[in-house]
Amino acid sequence: MRTLNAAIIGCGAIHICHVEALLHTPGAALRAIVDTQVEKGQTLAMAYGCHFYHDYREMLRDDAIDVVHICTPHYQHKAMILDALTAGKAVFCEKPVGMNSLEVAEIAQAVAATAGRLGVCYQNRYNPTSQAIREVLQSNALGKMLSVKAVLTWSRSGNYYSNSPWRGRFATEGGSLLINQAIHTLDLMQWFAGGVMRVKGVVDSGPLADTIENEDSAMATLAMYNGARGLFWASNNHTADSPLLLEIHCEKGLLQLRDNILWQITADTPVKLANDNPPTDNGKNYWGAGHQKAIAHFYQAVQNGDNNDYVDIQQAAKSLHLVEAIYRSSQLRQWINIPR
Ligand SMILES: NC(=O)c1ccc[n+]([C@@H]2O[C@H](COP(=O)([O-])OP(=O)(O)OC[C@H]3O[C@@H](n4cnc5c(N)ncnc54)[C@H](O)[C@@H]3O)[C@@H](O)[C@H]2O)c1
Known part of the structure; x- marks a missing residue:
């Protein structure tokens, strides 16, 4: 099984659930984190032993990255999903996938046009x-x-x-x-x-x-x-x-x-x-504890390339x-x- 390299965009409250989940997901490795807050991002990257980027577009140019996790404010999800899909990455995005149905329609079109994979985090x-x-x-x-x-x-x-x-x-x-x-x-x-x-x-x-x-x-x-x-x-x-x-x-x-x-x-x-x-x-506890399972399902689908057993x-x-x-x-x- 090829190891899939992950990058997490946004290192706020929820990102630690993704870091922990990746540690326990077979065939996954955290390669980079991205945050606009440079000092916080650099400190976390040292702790995780991974690369740090302050601009997600620069991270998207890293060919070694396979899966991008989006853990940023809601209004940024759509642009980040579209950019990551265009860069050929699989995307795992925190809920909500976008701000409204217009954005959802645009995202669905991009998934179809790129034949990309987009999973959304409904861990419960x-x-x-x-x-x-x-x-x-x-x-x-x-x-x-x-x-x-x-x-x-x-x-x-x-x-x-x-x-x-x-x-x-x-x-x-x-x-x-x-x-x-x-x-x-x-x-x-x-x-x-x-x-x-x-x-x-x-x-x-x-x-x-x-x-x-x-x-x-x-x-x-x-x-x-x-x-x-x-x-x-x-x-x-x-x-x-x-x-x-x-x-x-x-x-x-x-x-x-x-x-x-x-x-x-x-x-x-x-x-x-x-x-x-x-x-x-x-x-x-009140968030539910399903991040690891949700993320493992998504990685399995990306690894195998043949199932959609995740929230698309x-x-x-x-x-x-x-x-x-x-x-x-x-x-x-x-x-x-x-x-x-
Ligand atoms: N699944 C769940 O149960 C759950 C729980 C909490 C939050 N969330 C979701 O997670 C997402 C993030 O929420 P949060 O509470 O962690 O937010 P937060 O405000 O705690 O963290 C957001 C982080 O993103 C960074 N950021 C902002 N713009 C950026 C950019 N352009 N590039 C890189 N980094 C950027 C910020 O500096 C900050 O560190 C939201 O979609 C939220 O709804 C999900």
């Missing part, structure tokens, strides 16, 4: 509990899905936004709670149900209204393509990062995710199906379309249809 799909939910639903053991409910309550302080001023600004983050934090939850809801047909939702800001331009809380009702209903509620105004609470009501019972443990509840005694504790990589641009577009539809619904106060 790889949590043992998420995998177990998919298995139960696909086996039809509990019958038809009737409803899926998700409650996400996290805490984001003023410092979180002032430390990285691209956050909380529409032009650089593209939204806030929905596009940054809750997009993982929306992705799981749509993935479990096989897509959202239409949505009616509201976004608002409360305690963070003076700090950010966008929403710090949101609620939505979803109508799924499989006929089920979705109920979604999220806020960044809690004082702790509580684990996601998710419940799927099916004809013959409930699947309930609480405290990172998945329970199957039927007429019999509740059965513990899966457990996401403790995290298996350096991810914060078409998959990644779904949660972004849903986020965008909730923003529109909130503005127009009406249901918004989402094409399949």
Whole structure:
């Protein structure tokens, strides 16, 4: 197996999950990091024993680099993906893949035109509990899905936004709670149900209204393509990062995710199906711990050249379309249809 050399663009909060994941991914090696903050980048490169670039375009000229990880602010994703694909690199990008559907369409076109590979980081799909939910639903053991409910309550302080001023600004983050934090939850809801047909939702800001331009809380009702209903509620105004609470009501019972443990509840005694504790990589518990698995799947696909067992641009577009539809619904106060 040929070793694939990686470069990470953006060495902020999330990049360490990629560094750790690469250490444990067979056939992967960290060759370079890139950051516009030169001193920080140089210090980290010394610690990791890799090259440092302050300009990602210069890094793209390094023929030895095979895979580029994008861990930068949202507004930079599209240009970096396009440049990296044009340079012939495989790309693994943090969520959201772009800022809106126009950007997603441009990115999809570039993937097709370059016949390139683009994976997007929705690591929570790889949590043992998420995998177990998919298995139960696909086996039809509990019958038809009737409803899926998700409650996400996290805490984001003023410092979180002032430390990285691209956050909380529409032009650089593209939204806030929905596009940054809750997009993982929306992705799981749509993935479990096989897509959202239409949505009616509201976004608002409360305690963070003076700090950010966008929403710090949101609620939505979803109508799924499989006929089920979705109920979604999220806020960044809690004082702790509580684990996601998710419940799927099916004809013959409930699947309930609480405290990172998945329970199957039927007429019999509740059965513990899966457990996401403790995290298996350096991810914060509330981020989920699937970075390593998500990255390993992507590298395997690049190595083998023959499978698409990762979240590609078409998959990644779904949660972004849903986020965008909730923003529109909130503005127009009406249901918004989402094409399949
Ligand atoms: N998957 C997850 O659970 C998860 C969790 C947190 C963040 N994220 C995502 O990761 C991405 C980064 O978020 P973060 O919280 O780490 O941001 P951050 O602000 O902590 O870090 C961003 C880094 O990118 C660098 N940077 C900015 N412009 C650059 C450029 N042109 N070239 C090179 N470096 C540049 C900054 O100097 C900074 O070090 C976002 O897309 C975010 O949504 C994902």
